Amino acid sequence: MKINLFDFDKTGKAKITKHIKDIWYLNAILEKYGEENALKLFKVFDMVYNLNPTENPFANLAEDNKYETVLRSTYPELDLVIDLEDDLIEQALDLVGELYETPKYRAYKAIKMTYEKVVRELEFANIDLTRESGNMGEIRKALDSFEDLNKKQNESYKELEEEMEITQVKGGGQARRKIQSELD
Numbered sequence: 001m002k003i004n005l006f007d008f009d010k011t012g013k014a015k016i017t018k019h020i021k022d023i024w025y026l027n028a029i030l031e032k033y034g035e036e037n038a039l040k041l042f043k044v045f046d047m048v049y050n051l052n053p054t055e056n057p058f059a060n061l062a063e064d065n066k067y068e069t070v071l072r073s074t075y076p077e078l079d080l081v082i083d084l085e086d087d088l089i090e091q092a093l094d095l096v097g098e099l100y101e102t103p104k105y106r107a108y109k110a111i112k113m114t115y116e117k118v119v120r121e122l123e124f125a126n127i128d129l130t131r132e133s134g135n136m137g138e139i140r141k142a143l144d145s146f147e148d149l150n151k152k153q154n155e156s157y158k159e160l161e162e163e164m165e166i167t168q169v170k171g172g173g174q175a176r177r178k179i180q181s182e183l184d
Helices: 018-022 024-033 035-049 066-074 087-100 103-124 136-163
Strands: 166-168 174-176
Touching (some): 018 024, 024 035, 024 087, 035 066
16 A cells, blocks of 8 residues: 655645654755755655656656656756755655555566566667578567566556555546545
């Protein structure tokens, strides 16, 4: 089940939560860089690790350099006021990743990263159709593994959706199941 580490208002802006105050790394970022910059950084952290595409436009982004891409695309000005290579920030980012990662999350992410590698290899493969040195057999093998990985990725994502309590609804939309505390 997805943790509720960060909370966001209706405009998508991060809010200070009890968890931020309780976790030393996050609280230290808040104190060191100020509330406005820290909350922007926490929003970036969430976008790096939240794999729910209804909540995160970066959910399907390739995992390689995801942090840098999200940061550059959302709050490029943070680079001017925060030392993004500060050990505190790197340790906090790692901790947030560990907190988000359930076994199903890790399984999906591992399959997704393998799938991305196969796609990248196929995308840049030099096709040689000559009989003596051709590589069509290797490309066929890669396509077969691509098909298997595609199925595994879809199955793994469905399991992750169940864990995140997201239900597909008619018309292609998604709805999050309410937890008991939201119903009370």
